[in-house]
Amino acid sequence: MSDVAAVEVKNLVKDFKGPFRGGKVHAVRDVSLTIAPGEVYGLIGPNGSGKSTTMKAVLGLVAPTSGMCAIFGRNSTKVDSRSEVGFLPENPYFYKHLTGAETVKFYGRLCGMKGLELKHRVEEMLELVGLQDARDRRLKGFSKGMLQRIGLAQALVQDPKLVVLDEPTAGVDPVGSREIRDLILELKNRGVTVFLCSHLLEQVQEICDRVGIIHQGVLVNEGRLDDLISLEDKTELILENASAELMEQIRSLVEVTHGAGVISEGRARTTLESLFLKETQSKTTGVPAKSRRVSK
């Protein structure tokens, strides 16, 4: 693993002109964060907290008022820094006049790819996002979920070492959302660094190694997900096929232990999303092969 951070943000400050003369809107205030190569980093926060501005600064779409951003050691304001980056913006719009395959090809060519390499890569990407059937359809007929998928395909076309995703599952149905999540995990397994912005906390929790919480432009907390969400003084125990006698024994044992107590007890639950996926996928015929393969 390389010593150079995949993303480095140092004391980033970004102010925008306010609605009044001389006024300023502080979008990001002194944010510093580092993402190691191969890591999945989630930046979470409410709407207008500065997530997208931080992301845009990392991608060089906005210039920092002060501080700096670097991608694999290259300053984000330089075009070179973007050669190893794939970006999927929130609610992406692409050229509606292009077909699915033409879109991926266009972005591949912009990255310097050509010939057979590009041709194979386009097919590979369309297969990866499950859009082979829509390869010759123009984007103006694509659903929101399909646009998101073609966005992912263009982001990954040059095999980037860093993928920046802004609300990657916004507007996507649960099955599509699951596929995107599995794809992110697949990228992680391949050693690709993922920088993710989302306000879907459950999703972030499932896939991110580290998380930063941004609020009103300030990074209020940051660290490994396990460290951030584990409660020091509480322990969870999930049992399978526990008899009433066993439960009684456990309760008795807890009662005689000084300082310990049972806070809640009940049946373990699945998530609504898991239930939805289980019900829809088991009762649907003709589920795309990709969905069956990636959904666990």
Next chain:
Amino acid sequence: MSRPVATSFFSPRRSLIIAQSTVTQLVRMKVFYFLAPIALLFLGLQFFDAFWYEGPEALMPEQELRMHKNLCLGTMMLFTSLFAIVSTALLIPGDIEDRTLYTILCKPVPRLDYLVGKLFGVIAVIFIAMVVMDVLLVATLHFRTEEKLIETTAYMTKIGYPEREIEAGRAEISAHGPTLLLQFGVISHFLKACVIAAVALLISTFSTSTLFTIATSVMIWIIGAFQSIARDGLFNDAEFGDVPTWADKIVGTLVSLIFPDFQLFEAISDGAARAEDVLPADMAQLAGLSVLYVGIYVVLSWFVFSDKEF
């Protein structure tokens, strides 16, 4: 997978990719459908005889050919200039509003490549449209010239003109046909459209809406068309009676520096329509000036666009 190398500040290849995409975009927007009414107009002119050229004036068919050329060249100028403004004004603000620009600039694409690509895409479409219109113009003018030659020869022979005068008449008519000189007029309109597209490109880099870009570009087009007249008014005291002040001179100089002088293009086009001598050197000078104008506007656009935040 190949690893990218350092990106230069300008890559003709990337500009070409963006230009190709722009051409595809405009073609799929069905912009060439506008050529259908223009084709109809050109063909319709074929059957239009000026009724006032009857009697002795019928010996001046070159007037009709000149009118044919004027109308066709005027239509070409109007179409290409408006097309240059509207298409350039639609493309860049459209990319910003749709956020397509995010995904393009997040690839290793220098902003200059994007601007040059968009401009050249528009220019390529103008060129294609111009070639189609030029072919139509040449074809219709050829048939009309042949028709006039036959009519005039028959008429002059009938009323007993000597052979020498008939030949002179035929030469006069042929000079108003599809000659190289006519192509100078067509090229001057193409060059003018390129300059107008570059002006619209500059405006679209700082404009916040398509409407503003179109309105401002049209205003500059009008100022450019009349600035030489205004300059004459300011500098030529003998003609207008007033002595120009220093302020007049400064304003006049600034206007001529900021706004392109479209009268220069019109002069070549008018000369071509009148079948007057336009030297290839004049044409080359105009082409050089156009390249200079486009270059200056592209550099200014780059200057504005390079620091633009999205």
